[in-house]
Amino acid sequence: xNRTYRTLYSAAIILAAAAxxxxxxxxxxxxxxxxxxxxxxxxxxxxxxxMYGITEILVRTVPLILVGLGIAISFxxxxxxxxxxxxxxxxxxxxxxxxxxxxxxxxxxxxxxxLLAGALGGALWGSIAGLLKARLGVNxxxxxxxxNYIAAQLxxxxxxxxxxxxxxxxxxxxxxxxxxxxxxxxxxxxxxxxRLHWGLAIALGLAVIVYFLMWRTTWGxxxxxxxxxxxxxxxxxxxxxxxxxxxxxxxxxxxxxAGAIEVTGVHRRAIEGVSAGYGFSGIVVALFGGLxxxxxxxxAFFFGLLxxxxxxxxxxxxxxxxxxxxxxxxxxxxxxxxxTWLNDPYARDKAVRKMAALFGGGRK
Amino acid sequence: MNLLLVLQNILAIGVPFSVALLLAALGEMFNQRxxxxxxxxxGIMAMGAFLGFLPSFLxxxxxxxxxxxxxxxxxxxxxxxLLGLLFGLVTVSFRAPQGIAGIGLQMLGWGTAxxxxxxxxxxxxxxxxxxxxxxxxxSKIPFLxxxxxxxxxxxxxxxxxxxxxxxxxxxxxxxxKVRAVGTHPRAADTMGTNVARTRYQxxxxxxxxxxxAGAYLSLAQxxxxxxxxxxxxxxxAVALVYFGRWHPxxxxxxxxxxxxxxxxxxxxxxxGIDFPYEFAVMLPYVLVILVLAFAxxxxxxxxxxxxxxxxxxxxx
Numbered sequence: 001x002n003r004t005y006r007t008l009y010s011a012a013i014i015l016a017a018a019a020x021x022x023x024x025x026x027x028x029x030x031x032x033x034x035x036x037x038x039x040x041x042x043x044x045x046x047x048x049x050x051m052y053g054i055t056e057i058l059v060r061t062v063p064l065i066l067v068g069l070g071i072a073i074s075f076x077x078x079x080x081x082x083x084x085x086x087x088x089x090x091x092x093x094x095x096x097x098x099x100x101x102x103x104x105x106x107x108x109x110x111x112x113x114x115l116l117a118g119a120l121g122g123a124l125w126g127s128i129a130g131l132l133k134a135r136l137g138v139n140x141x142x143x144x145x146x147x148n149y150i151a152a153q154l155x156x157x158x159x160x161x162x163x164x165x166x167x168x169x170x171x172x173x174x175x176x177x178x179x180x181x182x183x184x185x186x187x188x189x190x191x192x193x194x195r196l197h198w199g200l201a202i203a204l205g206l207a208v209i210v211y212f213l214m215w216r217t218t219w220g221x222x223x224x225x226x227x228x229x230x231x232x233x234x235x236x237x238x239x240x241x242x243x244x245x246x247x248x249x250x251x252x253x254x255x256x257x258a259g260a261i262e263v264t265g266v267h268r269r270a271i272e273g274v275s276a277g278y279g280f281s282g283i284v285v286a287l288f289g290g291l292x293x294x295x296x297x298x299x300a301f302f303f304g305l306l307x308x309x310x311x312x313x314x315x316x317x318x319x320x321x322x323x324x325x326x327x328x329x330x331x332x333x334x335x336x337x338x339x340t341w342l343n344d345p346y347a348r349d350k351a352v353r354k355m356a357a358l359f360g361g362g363r364k
Numbered sequence: 365m366n367l368l369l370v371l372q373n374i375l376a377i378g379v380p381f382s383v384a385l386l387l388a389a390l391g392e393m394f395n396q397r398x399x400x401x402x403x404x405x406x407g408i409m410a411m412g413a414f415l416g417f418l419p420s421f422l423x424x425x426x427x428x429x430x431x432x433x434x435x436x437x438x439x440x441x442x443x444x445x446l447l448g449l450l451f452g453l454v455t456v457s458f459r460a461p462q463g464i465a466g467i468g469l470q471m472l473g474w475g476t477a478x479x480x481x482x483x484x485x486x487x488x489x490x491x492x493x494x495x496x497x498x499x500x501x502x503s504k505i506p507f508l509x510x511x512x513x514x515x516x517x518x519x520x521x522x523x524x525x526x527x528x529x530x531x532x533x534x535x536x537x538x539x540x541k542v543r544a545v546g547t548h549p550r551a552a553d554t555m556g557t558n559v560a561r562t563r564y565q566x567x568x569x570x571x572x573x574x575x576x577a578g579a580y581l582s583l584a585q586x587x588x589x590x591x592x593x594x595x596x597x598x599x600x601a602v603a604l605v606y607f608g609r610w611h612p613x614x615x616x617x618x619x620x621x622x623x624x625x626x627x628x629x630x631x632x633x634x635x636g637i638d639f640p641y642e643f644a645v646m647l648p649y650v651l652v653i654l655v656l657a658f659a660x661x662x663x664x665x666x667x668x669x670x671x672x673x674x675x676x677x678x679x680x
Contacts, residue, residue, distance in 0.1 A: 028476050032483040080463050128653075138656045139606070141403060141463050145599045146649040153649075157642035283467060320482035322591070325475025329407070332468030333450075336460035346677060 005352040010342055017338035024330035025323070034319055042316050043309030053308065055194040059266060060278075060304035063088075063258040065203040067282025068300055069210045070254025072291040076214060077247035078227030078240075083129055083144025084255040085279025086151030087122035091256025093158055094121025095263050096178050096270040099185035100163075107184040114185045115202075115260045122256015123249045125151060130248025134241040140248065148279070159270060177271035187265035197265030206254075207293040223247060255279060277325075281307065284328045287335050303328075368507070374631045375511045375624065382623035383515075383522035384409075384577045384585060388601035389608065389615045390529045391444075391573025396605055397533060398566035399546035399669040400455055403466025405574045406598025407473020408447045410591075412440035412578025414477035417589040418484065420491040433494050433583050437518075440579035441572040447473060448571025452564040459673035470598070478591040485589065493587035494518050516584040523616075525573070530612040542566050546667035549674040559674050574598065596649065603652045606659055610666055618655075622648050 026036045047053035067084045074081040095118035102110060129147060132138035159176040168174055187197045214220035225233040226243035234240050262274050285303050289295030310324040341347055388405055395402040416436040423432040451469050454460045494516045502513040533539040541562045544552035549559045581597070582589045600622060608615030629644035631637075 024472070028479055031480060082467060132653070132657055136657045138653070141467075142599060142603050142606075142656060143653050145596065146603070146652045149596050149649045150646050153642040153646045157640055160642075161640065280471065283464075284471075287464070318483075320479045322475050322478035322482060325471050326479055327475075329468045329470070329472025329475055332471065333454050333460075333465060336465045336468065337454050337458040340459045340673075 002352055002356070005355045006348060008355065009348050009351045013338050013341045017334040020337075021327065021330040021334040024333075025327045028323065028326050029319065032319065034317055039313055039317055039319055039323075042313045043306060046312045046316065047305055047308045051191075051194065053312075055191065055196040056308045057301065057304045058200055059195050059197075060307045061300045062197075062199040062203045062265070063262055063278040064282055064285045064300035064303055065207060065297055066254050066258035066261065067278050068285035068289060068296040069207060069293060070251035070258075071282050071286040072289070072293070072296060073210065073214065073223070073254070074247045074251040075286060075291050076227045077223040077243050078230060079130070079133060079140050079244045079247050081126065081129070081144055081248060081251040081255075082141050082283065083126065083147050083151075083279070084251065084258075084282050085275055085277065086144070086148035087125045087252040087255035088259035088262075088275040088279050089151045089155040090125040091118035091122040091259030092263050092270050092274050093155060093163070094118055094256065095260035096163065096181065099181040099264070100179055103182035103184070105184060110182070110184045111187065111264065114181075114264055115257060118260020118263070119253040119257040122259065123253035125256070126248045126250075126252020127245070130245035130252075133248065134245040140244075156272070159272065163270065165269075175271075178269050180269045181264065185264055186268060187261060189265075195266055197261075199261040199265040202257075202261065204297065206257075207297050211293040255282070258282075281324075281328060284331055287332060370631065370635060372507055372510060374627050376514070377630055378624035378627035379511050379620065380515050380519050381585065381626055382619040383519050384580045384597055385601050385604060385622055386577075386616060386619040387522050387525060387580060388574045388577035388598060389604040389619060390525055390612060391570035391577070392602050392605045393529065393570075393608070393610055393612065393615060394533070394542060394566045394573075395570040396670055397546045397610055397667055398542045398563045399549065399667055399672065399674070400451075400563055400567060401462045401466065401602075401671045402448075402451055402469075402567065402570060403463060403599070403602060404447065404451055404469025404473060405466075405570075405601055406594055406596065407470035407477075408444050408571055408574035409578035409581070409594045409598045409601075410474045410477040411443045411447060412575030413582040413593050414481050414578075414589055415439040415443050415575070416579025417491060417582035418480075420493065420583065421485055421489060421589075424491065429492075432491075436583060437576065437579050440575040442575070444571035444573065444575025444578075445568045446571070447575075448567040448569075449564065451571070452567040455673065456560050456563045456567070459675060462671050462673075474591075474594075481589055481591065488588055488590050490588045491583075493582075494584045518580050518584045522580065526612045526616045533612065538562075538565070543667070545674070546669055549669055550676075553674075553676055559676070563674075574601075577601070600648065600652055603656060606666070607652075607655045622651065625651055 029036045029039050047057050071081050071084060095114045098117035099110065099114045125147060129140050129143040132143050133140045156176065159178060163178045165177055165179045168177065187199055190196045190198060214224060222238045223243050226238055226240040230240050258278060259275060263270055267274055281303055285300045286296060289299030306324055306327060310321045313319040314321045388409055392402060392405050419435040419439065420432040423429045447469065454465045455462045496514055497517050498514040503509040533542065541552065541557050544557060545559045545562045553559050578594065581593055586593060604615055604618040604622065607618040625648045628647055629641060632639050632641065632644050
């Protein structure tokens with residue numbers, strides 16, 4: 001009986017959290033005077049209407065999985081990475097630079113090099129915040145947020161200046177974008193006519209690898225121990241500071257790789273807006289996925305759906321696509337609130353006792 | 365051109381720029397003194413900026429137009445109070461981890477402001493905003509007059525909040541309670557202070573000030589609203605609280621330093637120095653990281669229980 005009540009308690013909290021998130025979204029939708037059910041219907045079903053919609057969800061799922069995996073590693077290890085957006089942009093720049101510098105390499109060599117460059121670029125950017133945290137105790141949330149703004153300026157500077165497509169300066173409008181990548185650096189598309197590319201396989205493969213790394217190796221155990229209870233981990237001889245730095249570097253590498261895959265698979269050149277807020281959405285994806293690869297993959301698909309769905313509502317119902325941010329913010333607040341209730345044995349037992357008093361049974 | 369005149373012009377822009385940072389940072393100081401780390405400041409500022417702007421936009425040319433800024437300021441403060449309450453619900457009552465909840469509040473505020481502005485306003489439109497109000501006599505002082513005494517009333521209010529915040533935090537019973545629940549909530553609880561209520565009050569005050577900071581941006585500084593008007597100032601304000609060691613006077617110093625760093629990019633344009641503009645924009649953000657890196661060695665520590673939820677039922 002007690003077990004049933006406990007399940008009921010958890011279910012009630014999850015339902016309440018979901019209702020709160022949907023409700024906050026509904027308030028904003030009502031404020032702009034659109035039909036709430038209709039908007040949610042369009043967001044959640046319209047992308048499934050044709051092949052284009054479905055492939056576009058998956059196109060957005062790829063960077064969300066990668067960024068989400070990196071953020072899950074960092075959160076599990078006890079360091080909050082808010083800097084995925086900046087790390088992604090540095091990854092984009094590094095991948096583009098390598099691809100443009102070595103256009104004559106064969107594909108089997110160039111493409112892996114380009115992806116590796118992206119990951120290294122992101123790792124480098126993540127290492128700044130990681131080392132600052134490990135060495136000087138700098139609050140990683142603030143440092144990664146600041147590094148995002150710095151990366152955005154660096155990205156803008158390089159695309160407007162040194163890395164701009166020379167053709168843009170001679171004949172074009174001066175749009176800040178790099179030259180098109182050589183074909184040898186392109187990640188192939190899975191279906192002709194759609195933007196979906198093989199990055200999807202890379203993302204899914206890495207999800208499996210992250211699972212083994214974090215849950216099936218000693219190294220992963222150390223990382224999670226450092227994140228779960230730093231004092232105990234230190235007592236057990238784990239070098240917590242190294243774990244924090246390593247986690248941030250790894251998170252940066254994942255974000256940078258996501259950037260490189262976006263460039264080589266979707267846009268095929270560096271241009272403003274490639275990172276498109278994936279770095280922030282990735283935080284929600286990771287939390288919603290329970291900071292576990294098995295949860296992150298479906299969670300990334302769900303938020304990919306929200307992103308493309310919000311684009312469609314903008315066209316169909318003229319609901320601004322910023323609505324996605326509202327929902328993401330509401331989801332974060334609901335998840336973190338629900339988590340404390342779910343993990344609080346006192347509150348749970350109290351509720352279970354009350355239910356037992358009301359409906360009978362359950363006495364230990 | 366006279367170098368002194370250039371310096372005067374930079375400071376005349378930089379000093380009023382500091383008001384938004386100052387208001388937000390003072391509000392955040394109250395939050396952190398009470399033990400709550402509110403990263404949602406950025407989102408509250410975005411809502412404040414939008415709501416401060418909206419009445420001026422809607423009432424443009426109407427009979428009520430002269431009152432529009434005042435209505436906007438009231439709306440911005442009210443929205444700040446409500447968002448502070450929401451943050452209190454999540455972090456004080458539900459005891460959620462504050463850092464990540466703050467990022468949620470930031471997305472919520474930023475997204476809501478963006479959604480509403482796209483719907484009600486559309487593109488970027490200017491508003492009359494609040495005019496400068498030079499103080500007679502004082503504004504005629506050479507060099508200092510144009511810098512310190514030619515601001516908007518909103519600007520003077522911002523600077524006035526420094527002594528007021530100092531007084532409230534260090535000389536009133538409520539200020540003592542705020543410091544107590546941030547330093548040793550269990551002791552405060554034992555002495556009969558309602559920890560949760562005090563933290564809620566601090567969050568509401570901090571939210572209102574962040575809302576006002578946003579309204580300052582749209583009404584007095586930019587005189588328009590754009591999605592990205594806040595541009596990280598909320599996060600810089602949080603960092604400034606560390607930099608300012610949780611004290612209003614040092615926070616004032618930090619705000620001035622950072623806003624002058626921000627107006628540095630204008631100096632580059634004015635003086636025609638050949639320096640990539642993007643690196644000038646980066647400067648304040650780089651400064652924040654450097655400041656945080658060196659702040660560790662400070663003797664003064666922050667509130668002892670900063671960032672830790674208080675659970676009175678938990679055994680210690």
